[in-house]
Amino acid sequence: MTNELGAGGRPVGEIWSRSPVYGSKGMAATAHPLASQVALDVLKQGGTAADAAIAANAALGLMEPTGNGIGGDIFFIVWDPKSRQLYGYNGSGRSPKGQSLEQLNAHIAQLKAQGKLPADAEGIPSHGPLPVTVPGTVDGWFAMHERFGKLPMSQVLAPTVEYAREGFPVAPVISYYFSSSWKFFNKRFADTPHLENIRQTWFPQGRAAEPGEILTNKDLANTLETIGREGRDAFYKGSIARRMAAYFDGMEGGLEYRDFSEHAGEWVEPGSVNYRGYDLYELPPNGQGYAALQMLSILKNVDLKQWSRGSAEVFHYMVEAKRLAFEDIARYYADPAFADIPLSGLLSDEYGRQRFAEIDPQKASPEFGPGEPKLEGEGDTTYLTVADESGMMVSLIQSNYRGMGSGMVADGTGFMFQDRGELFSLDPAHPNAYEPGKRPFHTIIPAFLMKDGEPVMSFGLMGGGMQPQGHVQILVNMLDYGMNIQEAGDAARFLHDGGREPTGVHGDPLGTLYLEPGVPGETVERLRAMGHKVEIDPRGVRFGGYQAIMLDREKGSYAGATEMRKDGTVVAW
Secondary structure, three states: OOOOOOOOOOOOOOOOOOOOEEEOOOEEEEOOHHHHHHHHHHHHOOOOHHHHHHHHHHHHHHHOOOOOOOOOEEEEEEEEOOOOEEEEEEEOOOOOOOOOHHHHHHHHHHHHHOOOOOOOOOOOOOOOOOOOOOOOHHHHHHHHHHHHOOOOHHHHHHHHHHHHHHOEEOOHHHHHHHHHHHHHHHHHOOOOHHHHHHHHHHOOOOOOOOOOOEEOOHHHHHHHHHHHHHOHHHHHOOHHHHHHHHHHOOOOOOOOHHHHHOOOOEEEOOEEEEEOOEEEEEOOOOOOHHHHHHHHHHHOOOOHHHOOOOOHHHHHHHHHHHHHHHHHHHHHOOOOOOOOOOHHHHHOHHHHHHHHOOOOOOOOOOOOOOOOOOOOOOOOEEEEEEEOOOOOEEEEEEEOOOOOOOOOOOOOOOOOOOOHHHHOEOOOOOOOEOOOOOOOOOOOOOEEEEEOOEEEEEEEEEOOOHHHHHHHHHHHHHHHOOOOHHHHHHOOOEEEEOOOOOOOOOOOOOOEEEEOOOOOHHHHHHHHHOOOOEEEOOOOHHHOEEEEEEEEOOOOEEEEEOOOOOOOEEEEO
């Protein structure tokens, strides 16, 4: 017996879940309550969903710097009710144009010789200047704003500028991540000027802020105010660009002014797979969105509903589908400007059936390899979604990658550079091999669900390799098992970790299956008997952060959901 207090009751729905939030004129779902409110305020000022999404993202870069900021990259999908089309944007930045693979390897060898990296370390280091790529977020903001925005950018960024100057209270989950980040940076950058820049920006007391404690970031306020006043070029060609380039001057492998001035994101066409009559849209590589599509292309070959949602069979099929898709990630996913990727082949029904046939229904396969799809033609993080009264819906994800990022903070800027370049491979034969001016493999992926050409749901789930697995679990919960939009996110999840990596550094081919405590004990034991290496993790940290908005055209309303494992909220009017 236990004396621990359990869940209370509910008049409707599952006792372990909450009610969705409903609204008719607009809605925002983000990982921070104040960011959600910023988005709603912008909508009420007459802004579009695009304006509100940018405003919320700027606020999250200030209030949730443990996961995102303008030193990182951005991807988004926009449903435009006027043209009745989906528009995708790849806002990822590129590696330094003045550094070759040979030079990068020489820098890594030097760091090992100096004792700054372990002698047996593999791949590109996670912190310092070497993994830094050009930040693509600000470019993405302006690309979205030019096409779908209405309010002046200065007005869109004004709420965050005010919060940065006047202060904002730190949320509980952010405080938790602040604490681990400060411990890491203290150790990694001890006795370097980098640590002082980090401390001055986010840890003025020489410690992590506690929940409810007020923080300011006046440097970021000035940076955002400059961007709002002078536009995109202030960041990539003007005063901010020159300050960033000066900071990296003389550092090994550092970015140069031309890397910023020549940066450009691109509009891309989302790909899709039909699952149970619905079309899931994801962005093509260099991101991993197609992995979610591949998983669904495999899973639609089995009727999951013949088993209960908590059964070992359902988990087994989803995990094996994930392992198969991720083998292809490691083999094929890269910057399409540098590699021929069999995009249509990866998503074909025939290929999905071929990969499904490799699953043993009774046991976990010790090891999978990549498939051979037909080549046809040339080819920590925050997620938010916003919808407005016109029907425009934005699915947006943005990240600095590992934790707060690289540890590199240019003097007086108020933000940290991403370390996304860590995900390049050092194998020159690999499609994702490091090259000058190349975009690395990316984990962050926005998603959008359609049916019969009509928008259904804008959603996403933050958290590295958890993201495509999370997208699939959400859809299985809803489309196969009839859960509502909030229940689908609150239900216990799995994360499979291991196997081949797009960096060329490979782990255990079987990997580890992490489960939340809500998975039935009988299911856990059955999965172990089937050969899965299972661990229970009660903390919720590794299982992602879900946000979603669903449109009900018949009722004329939106339904919104947010993540119980984060600090966020859904707001509506």
